[in-house]
Amino acid sequence: MTTSRNSGTRSRSVGRSILKLDGESLVRGEPVYTDDLHPDGLAIGRILRSPHAHARIRSIDATEALALPGVLAVLTHADVPRVPHTTAGQSHPEPSPYDAYLLDHKVRHVGDRVALVAAESDDVAAQALQRIRVEYEILPPVFDAREALEPGAPRIHDELESRGIRDASRNLVAVMDFAVGDVETSLAQADVVHESDYEVPAVQHVSLEPHVAISWLDEAERLVVRTSTQVPFHVRRTLARVLALPVTRIRVIKPRIGGGFGGKQEMTIEDACAALTLATRRPVRLEYTREEEFQMSRTRHAMRLHVKLGARHDGHLTAIDMRVVSDTGAYGTHGLTVTGSSGYKTLPLYNADSLRYHCDVAYTNHAVAGACRGYGAPQGFYALESAIDELAYQLQLDPLELRRRNVIGAGDLDRVSVALERQGKGHARSIHSYGLAECMQRGARAIDWERRDAVPRDGELRRGVGLALAMQSSGIAGIDWGAAALELKQDGSWMLRTGATDLGTGADTVLAQIASEILGAPPDRVQVHAADTDAVPYDVGAYASSVTYVSGNAVRRAAEDARMQVLALASDLLATDRTSLECVDEGVRSSTGAWVSLAEVAAHALKLHGRALEGHAAFCIPDSPPPFAAQFAEVEVDTETGKVRVLRFVSAVDCGTALHPLQVEGQIEGAVAMGIGYALTEEMLYDDAGRLRNANLVDYKVVHADDMPSMTTIMVESFEPTGPFGAKSVAEVPTNGPAPAIANAIRHAVGVRLTRLPMTPDRVLRALGRI
Amino acid sequence: MSGASQRVPLDLHVNGEAHTFQVRMHDSLLDVLRREGYTGAKRVCETADCGACSVLVDGRLIDACSTLALQVHASRVETIEGLAGAMLHPLQETFLRHAAAQCGYCTPGMILSMKALLERKPDASEAEIREVMTLCRCTGYVKPVAATLEYRDARGQKRPERERRE
Numbered sequence: 001m002t003t004s005r006n007s008g009t010r011s012r013s014v015g016r017s018i019l020k021l022d023g024e025s026l027v028r029g030e031p032v033y034t035d036d037l038h039p040d041g042l043a044i045g046r047i048l049r050s051p052h053a054h055a056r057i058r059s060i061d062a063t064e065a066l067a068l069p070g071v072l073a074v075l076t077h078a079d080v081p082r083v084p085h086t087t088a089g090q091s092h093p094e095p096s097p098y099d100a101y102l103l104d105h106k107v108r109h110v111g112d113r114v115a116l117v118a119a120e121s122d123d124v125a126a127q128a129l130q131r132i133r134v135e136y137e138i139l140p141p142v143f144d145a146r147e148a149l150e151p152g153a154p155r156i157h158d159e160l161e162s163r164g165i166r167d168a169s170r171n172l173v174a175v176m177d178f179a180v181g182d183v184e185t186s187l188a189q190a191d192v193v194h195e196s197d198y199e200v201p202a203v204q205h206v207s208l209e210p211h212v213a214i215s216w217l218d219e220a221e222r223l224v225v226r227t228s229t230q231v232p233f234h235v236r237r238t239l240a241r242v243l244a245l246p247v248t249r250i251r252v253i254k255p256r257i258g259g260g261f262g263g264k265q266e267m268t269i270e271d272a273c274a275a276l277t278l279a280t281r282r283p284v285r286l287e288y289t290r291e292e293e294f295q296m297s298r299t300r301h302a303m304r305l306h307v308k309l310g311a312r313h314d315g316h317l318t319a320i321d322m323r324v325v326s327d328t329g330a331y332g333t334h335g336l337t338v339t340g341s342s343g344y345k346t347l348p349l350y351n352a353d354s355l356r357y358h359c360d361v362a363y364t365n366h367a368v369a370g371a372c373r374g375y376g377a378p379q380g381f382y383a384l385e386s387a388i389d390e391l392a393y394q395l396q397l398d399p400l401e402l403r404r405r406n407v408i409g410a411g412d413l414d415r416v417s418v419a420l421e422r423q424g425k426g427h428a429r430s431i432h433s434y435g436l437a438e439c440m441q442r443g444a445r446a447i448d449w450e451r452r453d454a455v456p457r458d459g460e461l462r463r464g465v466g467l468a469l470a471m472q473s474s475g476i477a478g479i480d481w482g483a484a485a486l487e488l489k490q491d492g493s494w495m496l497r498t499g500a501t502d503l504g505t506g507a508d509t510v511l512a513q514i515a516s517e518i519l520g521a522p523p524d525r526v527q528v529h530a531a532d533t534d535a536v537p538y539d540v541g542a543y544a545s546s547v548t549y550v551s552g553n554a555v556r557r558a559a560e561d562a563r564m565q566v567l568a569l570a571s572d573l574l575a576t577d578r579t580s581l582e583c584v585d586e587g588v589r590s591s592t593g594a595w596v597s598l599a600e601v602a603a604h605a606l607k608l609h610g611r612a613l614e615g616h617a618a619f620c621i622p623d624s625p626p627p628f629a630a631q632f633a634e635v636e637v638d639t640e641t642g643k644v645r646v647l648r649f650v651s652a653v654d655c656g657t658a659l660h661p662l663q664v665e666g667q668i669e670g671a672v673a674m675g676i677g678y679a680l681t682e683e684m685l686y687d688d689a690g691r692l693r694n695a696n697l698v699d700y701k702v703v704h705a706d707d708m709p710s711m712t713t714i715m716v717e718s719f720e721p722t723g724p725f726g727a728k729s730v731a732e733v734p735t736n737g738p739a740p741a742i743a744n745a746i747r748h749a750v751g752v753r754l755t756r757l758p759m760t761p762d763r764v765l766r767a768l769g770r771i
Numbered sequence: 772m773s774g775a776s777q778r779v780p781l782d783l784h785v786n787g788e789a790h791t792f793q794v795r796m797h798d799s800l801l802d803v804l805r806r807e808g809y810t811g812a813k814r815v816c817e818t819a820d821c822g823a824c825s826v827l828v829d830g831r832l833i834d835a836c837s838t839l840a841l842q843v844h845a846s847r848v849e850t851i852e853g854l855a856g857a858m859l860h861p862l863q864e865t866f867l868r869h870a871a872a873q874c875g876y877c878t879p880g881m882i883l884s885m886k887a888l889l890e891r892k893p894d895a896s897e898a899e900i901r902e903v904m905t906l907c908r909c910t911g912y913v914k915p916v917a918a919t920l921e922y923r924d925a926r927g928q929k930r931p932e933r934e935r936r937e
């Protein structure tokens with residue numbers, strides 16, 4: 001079931017679920033992804049992976065591999081420049097340490113790069129890998145983030161060139177803290193104090209398309225990289241640094257991509273692929289296998305979280321104190337910002353008198369953690385929303401009521417953002433658009449919250465209902481920006497050029513809708529050319545829930561600029577005052593009924609100005625308005641087997657205006673599925689030597705269609721004044737609620753608190769004291 | 772090594788056209804199809820766990836990643852590319868209208884798996900649809916299930932009673 005507030009007839013394009021621009025090519029299975037089209041003479045790249053979690057490479061001998069017919073190149077650390085960089089695709093100033101190398105003389109996790117091979121075929125490449133002789137000096141590994149921070153722990157980054165690591169001698173990548181008010185005093189003023197610990201594992205994005213890139217040299221000897229990425233411009237910049245090429249010699253193209261979820265907000269393989277092209281002067285394809293995807297791409301950070309809450313008897317929260325230790329794996333990419341987000345994206349939800357957050361981010365010899373849908377918030381909200389729920393039991397208050405009494409409200413200042421701004425780390429914001437109260441109310445009605453105690457809660461199969469709230473942001477204020485250009489073609493149609501990166505979300509479609517709305521043209525008269533660094537203006541890319549808000553604002557302004565130019569030319573052609581003109585369909589109409597086509601306007605622009613009519617805009621977001629969500633789960637716990645089934649799931653989400661309601665629902669539903677996997681089944685499991693035990697889709701359990709509950713998605717539309725047509729973001733916020741909502745529902749069903757994800761049958765049984 | 776790379780001829784009817792492809796002994800059907808330009812079938816897990824590589828072989832749905840090409844010598848293969856002409860197949864059409872393809876990587880396999888199910892069992896229940904629906908990481912399955920149900924119902928109404936019972 002789906003409900004949404006009727007958006008009325010205010011527009012012709014925005015707010016309507018038009019067909020997705022790329023939809024037909026997708027359902028036809030057309031060759032639109034990176035690996036679907038191959039340039040002539042394509043060579044196959046492969047990576048030799050470390051079998052050890054921590055080792056120094058004493059020597060590598062590639063002679064035998066190179067002697068194999070069909071082997072084109074073998075690259076080791078001795079063959080490439082040693083340029084410290086971060087693989088994170090983030091804006092300047094890059095917050096992640098420069099601790100990664102194209103190839104290094106040290107390996108820091110199982111699956112870390114040892115050597116690169118290019119060969120005529122996949123068979124030969126596979127054989128070449130086996131013929132590279134490597135002598136390792138095995139070093140003691142460390143797999144626990146807290147142990148890694150202890151004195152005497154093996155030091156993972158002992159190289160001198162790396163920069164930006166807080167304290168490499170302690171494996172400490174970064175620290176972040178902030179405080180609002182004085183937590184100790186506020187705790188002392190509390191009637192009730194609740195303290196609890198939570199643990200969340202590393203999980204994988206499992207985008208169905210693995211990381212894949214194809215690179216070649218074009219006629220002008222420029223390096224072209226077609227790649228499945230969320231961040232073409234960041235990849236281009238990082239490639240330039242690592243390969244010591246000028247940015248102008250590199251072109252990065254993103255075709256359709258088969259899912260990203262943050263895992264492709266990185267330069268994960270493009271440098272290796274391009275290095276092989278430069279070495280062989282051949283087109284090279286590099287694609288991860290599913291196993292490599294697990295070992296060598298990125299994960300959601302594993303964390304341990306400690307939460308302390310203080311409250312008065314009436315439910316008023318006096319303090320929230322959260323301390324986090326996070327495992328960023330072998331490299332520090334996104335370590336600080338993800339773990340910081342676990343605090344600064346979550347604590348603003350409640351107007352407690354005082355708030356305090358501290359996190360330590362540690363290196364370990366695990367696979368590398370990075371950006372993953374929700375970006376730290378799913379970890380933080382799992383802990384915070386579980387603790388709030390426990391507090392409600394302690395206070396004997398309805399968990400929904402306790403939240404109602406404390407949540408941030410419309411017009412409130414986000415006090416955490418103020419504290420961060422004082423540290424020079426953020427932009428203060430207040431809440432302009434606010435639908436959280438309505439989300440709680442409508443979500444509660446849909447799940448029948450008032451009657452939740454009526455569900456069967458004795459016998460073998462026990463039911464329970466739980467809820468969790470969440471918020472997120474919309475891009476990174478003061479840092480993220482995008483640009484767009486709208487050109488009027490000679491036939492009177494529009495070409496939108498944007499750096500925005502559609503990762504399957506339908507972003508291109510939404511951007512075309514925004515342009516179409518302002519230009520008065522039907523959406524199919526707006527052609528989108530996106531994510532090709534040669535052809536489109538700069539954009540940060542698709543992350544931090546930014547495309548609709550950041551790129552959408554740029555497109556809105558570019559379209560407004562284009563529209564003003566059209567009206568000026570049309571008023572000239574029609575000899576009418578500009579204010580009486582209106583852009584309609586494929587032309588301009590005056591209030592008296594005179595008409596001129598856009599094709600004529602386009603020709604007039606050429607005649608008059610000697611250039612095509614083009615609207616431009618760049619937009620750096622001054623604000624990052626949070627979307628809100630209230631999510632509810634009804635579960636059934638089998639007290640004999642420990643199995644938890646989610647029966648119903650309700651998401652009420654405030655994303656501002658839903659520009660494309662079907663796509664908005666799709667984002668929410670997909671996020672919930674991912675969140676249910678995080679709650680119940682997904683976990684990267686390692687053996688004692690740091691080898692992954694479930695690097696495949698048999699043993700690593702993602703959610704299938706028959707695991708899904710009955711889903712209700714409610715779009716609660718508020719109007720965000722700084723967003724395009726009132727929109728803010730949606731893609732991440734609903735990832736946050738499922739784990740705590742399900743944990744809270746389990747608590748309601750069987751009276752025990754699961755403090756560790758995933759909430760597998762054995763953990764449930766253990767919590768029940770059955771094993 | 773020469774043994775592994777040695778090529779042998781493989782006869783296949785793909786989407787109604789007869790072909791002879793040169794294949795390696797160990798090539799999977801997916802290797803061959805993708806190499807020959809039928810890239811609608813996707814390589815995702817290679818362990819027969821996701822269905823993104825689904826194609827129909829002599830009318831039966833199989834995982835092309837886990838089927839040796841030579842095993843299906845002289846068979847009829849139907850891929851997503853063969854489903855539509857100028858007009859979309861009605862199942863593609865409902866997937867499009869429901870926005871059931873987000874990134875679209877799972878879509879070809881999913882559409883073929885749903886088509887195969889409903890051909891075998893035109894009145895398949897929602898639970899049966901969910902049971903065989905291939906893996907998707909983007910949609911949470913709500914839109915793909917809705918699109919499939921709409922197709923099932925429309926198809927059921929169009930078909931004469933006796934045909935539906937067969």
Ligand code: FES
Binds near residue numbers: 819822825834
């Ligand atoms: S790729 Fe064949 S089943 Fe997954």
Ligand code: FES
Binds near residue numbers: 259504877907
């Ligand atoms: S639409 Fe992306 S995996 Fe299904």
